[in-house]
Amino acid sequence: MSDLNELLPLLMKGTLVTIEIAVCSILLAIVMAGFATTLRAAPYRIVRWTANAYVEIFRGTSLLVQLFWFFFVLPLPPFNVHLTPFTVAIVGLGLHYGAYGSEILRGALRSVPGGQFEAALALNMPPAARMRRIVLPQAMINALPPATNLMIELLKGTSLVSLITLSDLTFRARQLDESTFKTAEIFGLTLLIYFVLAQVIVAVMRYFERRVSGHVAVRRVVPRAAS
Incomplete structure (x- = not known):
């Protein structure tokens, strides 16, 4: 393996594993964050x-240690309970970052002005409609920037799954380094790949941020125009 053209395909195999783990873990973390936040507001x-x-x-x-x-x-x-390494990676990362996500979501919900709740109550809105149409859209504006940072942290956290025998990007990089001794080239490419993946997350989350902000802005302008 004297050429980087031979190294890159092997790193790409590890990158695909990293992407699969990151996407599944992010989805689980979102579910756990929402579920935990709901339960923390329960009356019992x-x-x-x-x-x-x-x-x-x-x-x-x-x-x-959790992994x-x-x-x-x-x-x-x-x-x-016997879980495959892939399942362990998803469950471990999803539960870990879902706990942090719950704190982000709880703080975002508390940041919505109390007057919004009072206005919704004055309009006799049911609790579900109040949450869906008034509270959540505004809370999401505050939650998305820290959530983006958390997703990037999760992506970087996937490097730990190489220690439970998964052939992710970090595992492949270490494997190639031991066999080729091209340390600078291999880990330079690895850094670049992680950076590109992080920028993809940033771009996707900024798109959602713009959509949510525009949606909330429209809802604020329409009632004013109607009045």
């Missing part, structure tokens, strides 16, 4: 306590 104390426990445990412990726990401890008695 035990439900709120359970959701808070999930958030604090996964925020307060190491992601690497090791899912990979090495769950298969042992009394759990006897």
